[in-house]
Amino acid sequence: MSDAGPLVLIIDDEAPMRRFLRVALVAQGYRTVEAGGVAEGLRRAVEHNPDLFLLDLGLPDGDGLELTRQLREWSKAPIIVISARGQEADKVRVLDCGADDYLTKPFSMGELMARIRVALRHAARWSPRSEPVITFGEVQIDLSSRTVSRGGRALRLTPHEYKLLTTLAGHAGKVLTHRQLLLAVWGPGHVEQTHYLRVYMAQLRQKIEDEPARPRWLVTELGVGYRLRGDGDAP
Amino acid sequence: MSLRAASPWYPGDLTMVIEARWRRAVAGYAAAIAAVGALTALGVIISGAVEPADVIMIYLLGVVAIAARFGRGPAAAAAVLSVASFDFFLVPPFFTLAFEDARYAITFTVMLGVGLATATLMDRLRATAEAARSREAQTATLLSLSRELALLRSSPAILACAERHIAATLNHPVTLTAEPNVAGAGALSLRVPGGPADEIEAPALRGSLEAMVGITAVALQSAAMAEEAQQSELRARTEELRGSLLSSVSHDLRTPLASITGAASVLLQGSASVDEQTQRELLQMIHEEAARLERLVRNLLEMTRLSAGAVRVHKEWVPIEEPIGSALARAEGRLRERPLTVAIAEGMPLVPLDVLLFEQLLLNLLENACRYTPEGAPIELRAATAANQAILEIADRGPGAPPGPREALFERFTRGRVGGGGVGLGLAICRAIAIAHGGAITAEDRPGGGMIFRVTLPLADAPPLPRSEEGA
Structure with a gap:
């Protein structure tokens, strides 16, 4: 990448963390702007209109949730949240x-780099994935004929399993929360029925994964949701 | 009106706001008039066929019935009315209170006397029976109240329970409020808005109310004392934990920090004597030691949170594969060179568990197995159900734990072996998490060498699952 690489706004109150992120990003050809809190973050965002936000959740002067809401009012740039375990x-x-x-x-x-790549790639694509075939590992999803095969053999998926798989595949590499998946597959009446999702996910893994207890593609983000690990997105 | 609650700790006022109830008394007098009217009509119809003395008997029967149902006042009224009606309608000259035959004076006096005496006797009988019945009911209420209160620990629950019982006794809604003041004492007040005054004034019921409020006061006091005892025990245990943490942890924190600082200072000097391979080794060491520090701090925080009771177990219905997969992914770096087999029983039901806590438990068991067994030694992970429990086992082929009781492994700051690199918190955390789920964890020697750690979790009725669909 040239010196016109994507601009990343780092919003974190810890100076050492900001330094680590800056060094790492600059080494990969990104440009960076930094902010130490919510107010400064908003100001910098307006000034520079960055291509991506790295937002720490534990900011001292405000709520990451509120900042996300405000940014989303005018910016479509991806926001990647940095948080501690337990949050x-x-x-x-x-x-x-x-x-x-x-x-x-x-x-x-x-x-870090894998997440940023995925986020920027999804941001660059304005319309939903247009190519009719999605491939990861041995699995191939043909959206036009609504068929899924693994290693050349056709898989029998139920309508919900198919919807779940294609929803995840449409956002390959990106985490989708339980709520987002339930909404996309079952509709607004079932967003609290997390165990539905878990059961279908287990069934889907039985069909897609070599070793369902150690999934390679359909990764659990515990307490948050699921992610389909795209080809080349492995850390 | 106020009642004194029979408790040394809650010498409060029992306040009752009452509105006298008239309706029932009015109904009694109305019934007396109606009964006398009806009997008079009957008397007029049959007077041709029977003696006047028989008609008097019918009137007396009416007085007895009114006395039994409505008590003394209406019965006395019925007696007087009976005499008047008898004279007016059935004794010649009719339709006047005058009478010709002087013998009727005696008849009327006797009739009135017998009527009033019957009224008094019946009323007394009725009162005695009612008192016996209500005493029995009150004793039963008191018993069930004290039994229920013995199970409750919070003041609002105790007050609500007492309110329910008192309301059931009075058959009227009541409010019971406690206003605590200094030194644990307080006032309990009972309000009965628009309650039946005559009944509450009755000594038997009043005594029973006092007893109920007294029992409630004692329950409130013992709940307050129990809470205080629990608080101070928690404080003491936190203190104890803090003390042992400091002494045990300071060494374990300093060692990796010293290595990191040392290695970094060598690298910073950029001396020519440090070749590229050594530099790489030092960087590797910094990375590993920092990761070790991270694990240590994470375990310390987790243990502190668990033992302070700050952790809320958020159970969800989860396929057991999910936390297992997640823990294996997180331990990937350490498991890379290990032969690992995962066996999950066919048809394993959903298990109610807190996924994040359970992943932590698994991760600690896996790290433990890696730490205390030689590199390349296999690890097995098994999940199954038995006797309405989910059972999860992690088995290794290591040297096993040193001799001694196996439960001791789960104590805080107990290390399997010196030099293992841990603080001795991992298994203590596992036990705390298993217990928080209502389950248990045990360790035993594995036949043929090694250890088996076994976690059991209670299963319950799984939630309804979506209807199965047709294949697409």
Whole structure:
């Protein structure tokens, strides 16, 4: 990437964390702007109109949720939330509110870069995935004929399993919350029925994964949702 | 009106706001008039066929019935009315209170006397029977109240329970409020808006109310004391934990920090004597030691949260594969060189568990297995159900734990072996999480060498699942 690489706004109150992120991002060809809190973050966002936000959830001067809401009023740039373990409920709220993905501290460079790549790729695509065939590993989803095959053999999926798989595949590499998936597959009447989703996910893994208890593609984001790991998105 | 509650700790006022109830008395007098009217009509019809003395008997029967049903006042009224009606309608000259035969003076006096005496006797009988019945009911109420109160620990629950019982006794809604003041004492007040005054004034019921309020006061006091005892025990345990944490942890925190600082300072000097391979080794060490510190701090925080009771178990219906898969993914770095088999029983039902806490439990067991067994030693993970319990086992082929009781492994700051690199919190956390789920964790020696850690969790009726669909 040239010196016109994507601009990332880092909103984190911890200076060492900001420094680590800046060094890591600049080394990969990104440009960075930094802010130490909610108010400064909003100001910098308006000034620079960044291509991506890295937002720490534990900011001292305000709520990451509120900031996400305000950013979403005018910016479509992806927001990746950085949080500590144990903040799952906050993460889910921010994701349901318009954030795109999250990273749990401590994370590696590889994970950070993979998340940023996925987020930017999804942001660049204005319309839903247009190519009729999605492939990951041995699995192939043909959207035009509504068929799924694994290693060349056709798989029998129920309508809900198919919907679940295609929803995840349409956002490959990106986390989808339980609520988002329930809404997409079962509709607004079932957003609290998390165990439906879990049961269907287990069935889908039985059909798609070599070792369902150690899934390679349909990854659980515990307490948050699920993610389909796209080809090349592995950290 | 106020009642004194029979409790040394709650010497409160029992206040009752009552509106006298007239309706019932009015109904009694109306019934007396109606009964006398009806009997008079009957008397007029049959007077040709029977002696006047028989008609008097019919009147007396009416007085007895009114006395039995409505008490003394209406019965006395019925007696007087009977005499008057008898004279007016059935004794010549008719339709006047005058009478010709002087013998009727005696008849009327006797009739009035017998009527009034019957009224008094019946009323007394009725009162005695009613008192016996209500005493029995009150004793039963008191018993069930004290039994229920013995199970309750919070003041609002105790007050609500007492309110329910008192309301049932009075057959009228009541409010019971406690206003605590200094030194644990307080006032209990009972309000009965628009309640039946005559009944509450009755000594038997009043005594029973006092007893109920007294029992409630004692229950409130013991709940307050129990809460205080629990608080101070929690404080003491937190203190104890803090003390042992400091002494045990300071060493474990300092060691990795010293390695990191040392390695970083060497790298910063950029001395020519440090070749590229050594630099890489130092960086690797910094990375590993920092990861170790992270695990340590995470375990410390988790243990502190668990033992302070700050953790709320948020159970959800989950396929057991899900937390297992997630824990295996998180432990991937440490498991990379390990032969690992996962066996989940066919048809395993959904298990009610807190996914995040349970993942932590699994992760600690896996890290434990990695830490205390030689590299390359296999690890097995099994899940099954038996006797309405979910059973999860992690078995290794390591050297096993040193001799001694196996439960001791789960105590805080107990290390399987010196030099393992942990603080001895991992298994204590596992036990706390298992207990928080209403389950248990045990360790035993594995036949043929190694250890088996077994977690059991209670199963319950699973929630309704979506209807199965036709294949697409």
